[in-house]
Amino acid sequence: MEIFILLVVLVVLVFAVGDIRRSLVTKPVFAIFKRILPPMSDTEREAMEAGDVWWDGELFSGRPDWQKLLDVPEPKLTAEEQAFVDNQLAKLLDMLDDFKIVQQDRDLPKQVWDYLRKERFFAMIIGKDYGGLDFTPAANSYIVSRIASRSISAAVSVMVPNSLGPGELLTHYGTKEQKDYWLPRLSDGTDIPCFALTGPEAGSDAGAIPDEGIICKGEHEGEEVVGIRLNWSKRYITLAPSATVLGLAFKLYDPDALLGDKKEIGITCALIPTSHKGVEIGDRHFPLNQAFLNGTTYGKDVFIPLKWIIGGSDYAGKGWRMLVECLSAGRGISLPALAAASGHVTQRMTGAYAYVRQQFGMPIGMFEGVQSSMGKIGGTNYILESMRRLTISALCQGQSPSVVTAMTKYHMTEMGREVLEHAMDIHAGKGIQLGPHNYLGHAYMATPVSITVEGANILTRNLMIFGQGATRCHPYVLKEMKAAANPNEDEGMREFDGLLMKHIGFAASNVFGSLWLGLSGARFGESPVSGETAHYYRKLGRMSRGLALASDISMLMMGGDLKRKEMISARLGDILSHLYMGSAVLKRFEDEGRQVADLPYVHYALKHHLYSIADAFYGFFDNFPNRFMAWVMRILIFPLGNHFKKPSDEILQDISVSMMEPGVTRDRHTFLCYWKDSIGDATGHMEKAFTSMLEMKSVYKTLRKAQKRGELSSNLNGKELADVALEKGLVDADTAAKLAETEELRLTAIGVDSFAPGIIENNQFYTAKGDIRKAAVKD
Incomplete structure (x- = not known):
C-alpha cells in the first residue's frame, strides 16, 4: 500500500510541478511530436489554414453541444x-x-x-x-x-x-x-467570365500547375512597363468557349528581381480579356452529352501588365490562398445544389411513376422489390435536403467551414448519383429512352461531372475531409503544431506544455467516456429533445466521443504516415461525415416542427448513418497497423459489440407509400422539382397522370373488380376502356369522359419517346415550326 501511495505522489509531483513536468514529460514528448509531425507543403498549409471551423469542431470535440446546433437560424429567402x-x-x-x-x-x-x-x-x-x-x-x-x-x-x-x-x-x-x-x-452581362485552373498536368494537385508567368519588361498600350509574360495550357474550363474575360491561375517567377528578392513568388491569379493578343479560346469539350460550354484555353508568350493581377502586385503569390478560401464557400453551394435537385426530382417523379405504372392490376410501387429502391430514394433525398440546408445555414452566417463544405460536396454528389441509379432501375425503359418526356436521362449522364470537379471525390474523401479536419477541428493539434514550429524553442515548448496537459485531459476523458457510453448504450448521454429522436442525439454523441479517441490514437501512433494511409484516413472521414449528416437530419426535423409524417424518413436517415459509422469504425479497426491498439480501441468504443442495424424493410415500405401520396409532405420534400401543368412538359405529364389517377382511384377499383368477375376485358385501355365501361353501365357518361382523359394521361406517362426514320440520323428533332411532338414523337 505504501508503495502505491508513493507512486501516486510521484506522478502528482511530476505533473503538478511545472519545471519537473517540462523536464521529464513535455521535453521528450515535444521532441517526439516534432519528429512525427507530418511534412506540409506551402499549398497544404494554406489549404489547412483557409476557412473556418464550425459544427465540425463540435463533432471532433467528443461532446457536441446539441442546443448550439438547434439554435442555428434556418436559411430563408429575403x-x-x-x-x-x-x-x-x-x-x-x-x-x-x-x-x-x-x-x-x-x-x-x-x-x-x-x-x-x-x-x-x-x-x-x-x-x-x-x-x-x-x-x-x-x-x-x-x-x-x-x-x-x-x-x-x-x-x-x-x-x-x-x-x-x-x-x-x-x-x-x-x-x-x-x-x-x-x-x-x-x-449586367457585358462580360461573361470563366476561371482557368485545371490543366493537363495539374488536376487535383493544383500546386503542380506548370503554367508560368515571368516578371519582365514589355510593351503595353504603347509604353514599356513591368509586367508578366505568360504561357499556359488549360482544359475543362466551363464557359471558356464564350468567355470575354479569363481568370487565370499560374506560378509566378521573378528571375531578375524586378519586384523583390524572392525569385519563386508562387501561385498567382490574374484577370485577362479574352480579346487580348495571344489568348486562345473557342475549342469545346463534350462533357457526357451535356450542353454547357466547357473547353480549353491556351496562351504563348502573352504579356500582361502587373495591374491585371487580381488584387494588384501586392497579391502576387497569394493566389492559392485566395482560391481555397473562395472554393470553400462555393463548394458548399453549387454542386450540392445539383445533387439536391436530383433528389427532389427523383423522389417526386418516381413516386408518381410507381403509382401510374401498374402491373398485375396494381401499382408497381406496391411490390416490395420496388419499395426497397423507393425507400432509399425518399430517405436519401431527406438527407440531401437536410445537408444542403445545414451547410447553407453556416454560409448565411458568414462562416466558411472548409471541412464542412468538403463533406457536403463529396457526400451530396455521391448521394445524387445513388438516387438517380435507383430511379433509373425503377423507370427502366422510361429512363433509358431519351426524348422530351425523359426527366432522368440527362441528369443521370451528368452525375460523373459533379463527382469529378471542384476537388475529385476520391481526393476529397481520402485526403481532405479527415486529413484537413483532424488538424483544423481538433481542439489542440493545430495549436500544438504551431507551438512546435515556433523558431524560439523555449517559448514553443512552454506553449506546448500547456496544450499538452489539456490534451492529456481531453484524451483521458475520451477513453473513459467512450467506454462508459459503450457499456451503457449511451442511455445517459445528452439530448436536447425528448420523444422518438432523443436516443439518436445520445448515440451520435457516443460516436463523436469514439471519433475523438480514434483520431488522437491514430495521430499519435502514425504521425506523418497517417497522411499516406489514405484508406485509414478516409474511414475516419466517413465517421465525421455521417455524424454531420445525422446532425443535419435531426436539426431539419426540429426546424420543420417535428412533423410526424417525416418520422420514417428520419428513422431511415439516422439508422443509415449510425450503421455506416459503425461499419467505418470496424473497417478502421480491421486495418489499423498496430493490432494491439486496434483491439484496445475496439474494446473502448464498442465494448459490447456492434448493435447498429440498417433501416428495416418496414421503414422502406413506409417511405415508399408516402411517396405515392399527394399532399403537404410530398410537396415539402420535393419543392425544388419544377413541373408545368402540361401534358407536353417533361415532368408535368407525369404529375398530371399521377393526380388524375388518384382522383379516379375508386373508378379503377370498380373496373378491376369487373375484370375479376369476367365482365370487362383486362386488355382494354385508353378511350376504348372508357367506352366499354360506359356501355356495360360500370360508369356514367361524365365519369367515362374523365376516365378517357385519365387514360390518355396514363398512357403518355408510361410511354417513351420514339422518332420517325431520319429524325435521329439527321438531328432534326425540331422542325421549322419548332414542335417536336407534332413532327417526330410517338408516345
Whole structure:
C-alpha cells in the first residue's frame, strides 16, 4: 500500500510541478511530436489554414453541444429574393427545353442567354453597389437547384459565374480600380467570365500547375512597363468557349528581381480579356452529352501588365490562398445544389411513376422489390435536403467551414448519383429512352461531372475531409503544431506544455467516456429533445466521443504516415461525415416542427448513418497497423459489440407509400422539382397522370373488380376502356369522359419517346415550326 501511495505522489509531483513536468514529460514528448509531425507543403498549409471551423469542431470535440446546433437560424429567402424566385426564375424555368438544348442546339438558346444577362442571373454574388443582386447563399442554392431540376446545362451555366471565379475573387481581393471596371460589366452581362485552373498536368494537385508567368519588361498600350509574360495550357474550363474575360491561375517567377528578392513568388491569379493578343479560346469539350460550354484555353508568350493581377502586385503569390478560401464557400453551394435537385426530382417523379405504372392490376410501387429502391430514394433525398440546408445555414452566417463544405460536396454528389441509379432501375425503359418526356436521362449522364470537379471525390474523401479536419477541428493539434514550429524553442515548448496537459485531459476523458457510453448504450448521454429522436442525439454523441479517441490514437501512433494511409484516413472521414449528416437530419426535423409524417424518413436517415459509422469504425479497426491498439480501441468504443442495424424493410415500405401520396409532405420534400401543368412538359405529364389517377382511384377499383368477375376485358385501355365501361353501365357518361382523359394521361406517362426514320440520323428533332411532338414523337 505504501508503495502505491508513493507512486501516486510521484506522478502528482511530476505533473503538478511545472519545471519537473517540462523536464521529464513535455521535453521528450515535444521532441517526439516534432519528429512525427507530418511534412506540409506551402499549398497544404494554406489549404489547412483557409476557412473556418464550425459544427465540425463540435463533432471532433467528443461532446457536441446539441442546443448550439438547434439554435442555428434556418436559411430563408429575403422578400427581394422570393420576388425574384416567383418572377424572374419562374419565367426562366418556363423557357427551358432541356431536350432541345442538349440534343439539338448543344447550347442554351440565344433568348435564354439574353434573359440570363438581362436579369443578372450571373451576378447573384456581386454587391448592389456594382449592379449585382447581392443574394444570400440560401437564394443562390435555391435558384441553382430549381434550374437544375429543369436543365443541368442551364444550371451549370448559371452556377459557375456565381461560384469560384472572377466575380467572387474580385469581390474579396480586387483593387478598387478592378472592381469599378469589371464588376458592373459582369453584373449586367457585358462580360461573361470563366476561371482557368485545371490543366493537363495539374488536376487535383493544383500546386503542380506548370503554367508560368515571368516578371519582365514589355510593351503595353504603347509604353514599356513591368509586367508578366505568360504561357499556359488549360482544359475543362466551363464557359471558356464564350468567355470575354479569363481568370487565370499560374506560378509566378521573378528571375531578375524586378519586384523583390524572392525569385519563386508562387501561385498567382490574374484577370485577362479574352480579346487580348495571344489568348486562345473557342475549342469545346463534350462533357457526357451535356450542353454547357466547357473547353480549353491556351496562351504563348502573352504579356500582361502587373495591374491585371487580381488584387494588384501586392497579391502576387497569394493566389492559392485566395482560391481555397473562395472554393470553400462555393463548394458548399453549387454542386450540392445539383445533387439536391436530383433528389427532389427523383423522389417526386418516381413516386408518381410507381403509382401510374401498374402491373398485375396494381401499382408497381406496391411490390416490395420496388419499395426497397423507393425507400432509399425518399430517405436519401431527406438527407440531401437536410445537408444542403445545414451547410447553407453556416454560409448565411458568414462562416466558411472548409471541412464542412468538403463533406457536403463529396457526400451530396455521391448521394445524387445513388438516387438517380435507383430511379433509373425503377423507370427502366422510361429512363433509358431519351426524348422530351425523359426527366432522368440527362441528369443521370451528368452525375460523373459533379463527382469529378471542384476537388475529385476520391481526393476529397481520402485526403481532405479527415486529413484537413483532424488538424483544423481538433481542439489542440493545430495549436500544438504551431507551438512546435515556433523558431524560439523555449517559448514553443512552454506553449506546448500547456496544450499538452489539456490534451492529456481531453484524451483521458475520451477513453473513459467512450467506454462508459459503450457499456451503457449511451442511455445517459445528452439530448436536447425528448420523444422518438432523443436516443439518436445520445448515440451520435457516443460516436463523436469514439471519433475523438480514434483520431488522437491514430495521430499519435502514425504521425506523418497517417497522411499516406489514405484508406485509414478516409474511414475516419466517413465517421465525421455521417455524424454531420445525422446532425443535419435531426436539426431539419426540429426546424420543420417535428412533423410526424417525416418520422420514417428520419428513422431511415439516422439508422443509415449510425450503421455506416459503425461499419467505418470496424473497417478502421480491421486495418489499423498496430493490432494491439486496434483491439484496445475496439474494446473502448464498442465494448459490447456492434448493435447498429440498417433501416428495416418496414421503414422502406413506409417511405415508399408516402411517396405515392399527394399532399403537404410530398410537396415539402420535393419543392425544388419544377413541373408545368402540361401534358407536353417533361415532368408535368407525369404529375398530371399521377393526380388524375388518384382522383379516379375508386373508378379503377370498380373496373378491376369487373375484370375479376369476367365482365370487362383486362386488355382494354385508353378511350376504348372508357367506352366499354360506359356501355356495360360500370360508369356514367361524365365519369367515362374523365376516365378517357385519365387514360390518355396514363398512357403518355408510361410511354417513351420514339422518332420517325431520319429524325435521329439527321438531328432534326425540331422542325421549322419548332414542335417536336407534332413532327417526330410517338408516345
